[in-house]
Amino acid sequence: xxxxxxxxGKSVLFLLFLFxxxxxxxxxxxxxxxxxxxxxxxxxxxxxGFDTFSVHILSTVYLAILGLVIGCSxxxxxxxxxxxxxxxxxxxxxxxxxxxxxxxxxxAPLLIIWFGFGMMPKLMIISLVCFFPIVVASMDGFxxxxxxxxxxxxxxGASRNQIFWKLEFPHSLPSIFSGLKIAATYSVMGAVISExxxxxxxxxxxxxxxxSSFRIDRVFVAIFFVMLLSxxxxxxxxxxxxxxxxxxxxxA
Amino acid sequence: MLLNIKELNKTFGDLHVLKxxxxxxxxxxxxxxxxxxxxxxxxxxxxxxxxxTPNQGEILLNGxxxxxxxxxxxxxxxxxxxxxxxxxxxxxxxxxxLNGKPDYEEAKLWLEKVGLAEFANSYPIELSGGMxxxxxxIRALLSKQNLLCLDEPxxxxxxxxxxxxxxxxxxxxxxxxxxxxFITHSIxxxxxxxxxxxxxxxxPAQVKAEIKVPFSRPRDxxxxxxxxxxxxxxxxxxxxxxxxxx
Numbered sequence: 001x002x003x004x005x006x007x008x009g010k011s012v013l014f015l016l017f018l019f020x021x022x023x024x025x026x027x028x029x030x031x032x033x034x035x036x037x038x039x040x041x042x043x044x045x046x047x048x049g050f051d052t053f054s055v056h057i058l059s060t061v062y063l064a065i066l067g068l069v070i071g072c073s074x075x076x077x078x079x080x081x082x083x084x085x086x087x088x089x090x091x092x093x094x095x096x097x098x099x100x101x102x103x104x105x106x107x108a109p110l111l112i113i114w115f116g117f118g119m120m121p122k123l124m125i126i127s128l129v130c131f132f133p134i135v136v137a138s139m140d141g142f143x144x145x146x147x148x149x150x151x152x153x154x155x156x157g158a159s160r161n162q163i164f165w166k167l168e169f170p171h172s173l174p175s176i177f178s179g180l181k182i183a184a185t186y187s188v189m190g191a192v193i194s195e196x197x198x199x200x201x202x203x204x205x206x207x208x209x210x211x212s213s214f215r216i217d218r219v220f221v222a223i224f225f226v227m228l229l230s231x232x233x234x235x236x237x238x239x240x241x242x243x244x245x246x247x248x249x250x251x252a
Numbered sequence: 253m254l255l256n257i258k259e260l261n262k263t264f265g266d267l268h269v270l271k272x273x274x275x276x277x278x279x280x281x282x283x284x285x286x287x288x289x290x291x292x293x294x295x296x297x298x299x300x301x302x303x304x305t306p307n308q309g310e311i312l313l314n315g316x317x318x319x320x321x322x323x324x325x326x327x328x329x330x331x332x333x334x335x336x337x338x339x340x341x342x343x344x345x346x347x348x349x350l351n352g353k354p355d356y357e358e359a360k361l362w363l364e365k366v367g368l369a370e371f372a373n374s375y376p377i378e379l380s381g382g383m384x385x386x387x388x389x390i391r392a393l394l395s396k397q398n399l400l401c402l403d404e405p406x407x408x409x410x411x412x413x414x415x416x417x418x419x420x421x422x423x424x425x426x427x428x429x430x431x432x433x434f435i436t437h438s439i440x441x442x443x444x445x446x447x448x449x450x451x452x453x454x455x456p457a458q459v460k461a462e463i464k465v466p467f468s469r470p471r472d473x474x475x476x477x478x479x480x481x482x483x484x485x486x487x488x489x490x491x492x493x494x495x496x497x498x
Contacts, residue, residue, distance in 0.1 A: 152333040155301040156347050156395065157323025166346070170337050247336040247375030 037217040042224065045217040053206060053221060060191050060203040061229065063119075067126025068187035068233070072180060074127055075134030082135070083142045084164065100132050104190070108197045117198045126190035130183040137179025141172025174248060177241040184233040188226055254279050254431045255300070255399055260309035262295055268456035269295050273309070275450050275459060277399065280429040284442035286488070287452030288495060293435045296457075297401055300433070301325055313399065323351070326395040326430075328402045332384035334376040340387050341372040347395035354394070362390050366424060382413040389421065393428060402434045406441070418444055419473065426470055439488050443481060444471065451491050461491050 019039045025031075026038040033041060046053070078096070082089040104125060111121035145168045153163045195204025203222050210218030253276045260273040269292040277283045287293050298304040300311055302322035311318050318324050326347055334343045344363065345354035363369050366386055376384055385405055392400055406414045418441060425432065436442050442449045449463045465484070467475055475481055 148329065148331050148333050149335065152327065152329050154303050154322070155297070155327040155329070155401075156325070156350060157302065158350050162350055166349075167335070170335070173337070245337070247338070247377050 034214045034216055037220060041217050042220040045215075046221045046224070049218065049221070053218075053225075056201050056203050056206040057225065059199075059201040060188075060195065063122055063194070063202065064126065064187045064191040064229065064233070066119075067123050067190060068130055068184055070123055071127035071130025071187065072134050072183055075131030075179070075183070076138055076176070078131065079135045079138035079142070080169075083139055083168075084160075096132065096135060099128070104129060104193055108194060112198050117200075122191070122194035122199070125194040126187050129186045129190040133182040133186065134176070134179040137175045137182070138172060141175025142168045144175070145171045173245050174241075177237065177245065180237050180241075181234055184237050185230045188230045188233065192222075192226055253277070254281075254314060255433065256310075256312040256315075257300075258310045258312070260296075260299065260311065261307045262292070262299060262304065263307050270299075270306075271456040271458045273457065273459055275462075277431050277433050279398075279431060282425065282432045282434065282445060282447045284434045284436055284446035284449045285452060286436060286439065286442045286449055286492075287457060288454050288492070289437060291452045291454050292457040293452065294403060297327075297403055297435065300399075300401060301327060324397060325399045325401050326392040326397040328385075328388050328392040328400070328405050330404045330407060332376070332381075332388040334384055334387055334391075336376055339373045339375060340368060340379070343376065343387055344391045344394055347391050351396060359390075359394055362394065365427075366390060366420070380413075381409055382417055385409065385417060386420065389424070393424070393430065398431060400430045400432045402432060404435050404437065407437070414441075415473065421445065422469075422471060439485055439492070440476065443467075443484055443488070444473075444476065449488070451488065454495050460495070461488075463488060 023038045023040060026036060037045075078092075082092060107128070108121070108125050111124055115121040115124070142164075149167055149171070150163065153167055158166070191202070192204040192207065195202035196208055197204075199205050203225055207219060207222040210216075210222065255275075255277040257273055257275045260270055261268075262270040273296065275283070275285075285293055285296070295304065299306050300318075302318060302320050302324065305320035313324050334340075335346065338346065341356065341359060341363065344359045345356060348354040348359075360369070360372065363372050368383065368386060368390075371379065371383070376387070379387065389402075389405065392402075406417050409417060422445060434442070434445060443465060446465055449465060450459050451461045451463065452458070453460045463484070467480070
């Protein structure tokens with residue numbers, strides 16, 4: 001635990017150093033605020049403008065978490081189906097990969113045309129960016145089950161169902177959690193992108209408004225918030241992982 | 253006879269692995285199978301376990317054919333194969349769990365008997381190699397099947413731990429005499445533990461000899477230094493040397 005603090009402390013210090021460097025450079029070169037604000041300006045704006053910003057926070061957090069949950073559930077379900085039914089896998093896996101090649105930025109307006117400006121198209125976008133890492137990580141986890149454990153289960157006459165639920169699924173939990181961590185960071189990005197394209201509230205909306213009025217300090221407030229939210233989600237999943245994954249070597 | 257194997261043949265493609273194997277295991281009997289590496293001992297277990305079907309011959313358990321049928325044996329593999337996310341207690345009941353609700357009280361009782369009670373809630377990662385094999389053996393004991401198949405269970409352990417584990421196995425077995433079929437490549441181990449020994453030839457494996465071990469039970473390690481033990485060991489070594497020279 002102490003090691004984690006020391007390591008975390010180091011990266012925080014380095015980050016602090018980068019901020020100071022940024023602050024100094026902006027001041028020395030006298031860069032105008034509408035081009036690049038200094039960190040101090042961003043913090044000032046975050047504090048002063050918190051009232052206008054806070055309305056947007058909640059809707060983005062809600063959207064990102066809900067989308068993450070839906071995307072991950074769907075992803076896990078798809079992974080289980082594909083793994084247990086190899087025929088379906090042959091049919092669908094290439095399609096899944098193709099689905100990831102559709103640029104979100106193109107797909108999002110289409111979804112809004114089809115499903116309106118409500119929650120539905122936004123959740124679809126977030127789910128779409130979230131489910132893929134889960135599918136890939138889970139499938140890899142299922143496949144990489146320790147062969148000697150599988151051999152044991154076969155020798156004592158476990159059914160395919162028992163092998164999956166008692167061995168392959170719990171064995172792949174660390175992989176599934178790696179997928180979850182990637183998905184968590186994607187979900188925030190997905191939420192912001194979906195808000196750009198049509199919403200009344202949200203960090204994405206705040207960002208586009210700030211950008212079009214050259215309030216670069218506000219854009220940075222939004223960027224920092226998105227980063228913070230990603231880290232918090234990541235940390236939450238890491239905490240759940242610590243509780244759920246037992247008896248293994250500490251992973252990163 | 254609990255287990256009866258008749259004229260068993262198994263080939264993989266062109267490779268003839270088992271040839272006309274005949275062997276049997278009686279009730280409460282400890283039978284060892286001794287053979288060189290790669291002689292198809294593990295294939296034999298695959299067949300008994302029902303994960304492979306023989307090309308010819310029959311495997312009878314209590315007079316009924318179990319060719320290609322799984323779930324009739326309990327099994328202890330070479331590596332302990334404990335599930336890392338299960339505690340010792342949860343691991344021990346795993347095999348029983350596959351056929352219904354496990355009896356946790358019985359499991360706790362056994363862990364206590366073999367001195368592992370304090371580790372009941374530990375994870376396998378915290379155990380030594382010898383302790384893992386003990387847990388693995390208790391897991392096999394706790395499943396309801398009458399035939400216990402042990403596949404070189406101590407071959408991955410160091411010499412000191414191995415002798416300790418052999419004595420431990422005998423002491424537990426005295427209390428719960430399930431029929432045991434024990435694969436090994438150590439002559440001493442086979443002699444020290446078993447009532448009867450089948451010696452397998454190299455590929456294609458045939459039963460080269462069947463040896464009755466005359467030593468009384470309970471046995472302890474002083475047996476290892478007796479003359480009779482030594483003579484029998486030499487006799488078995490003769491068979492094995494023939495395999496080497498051919």
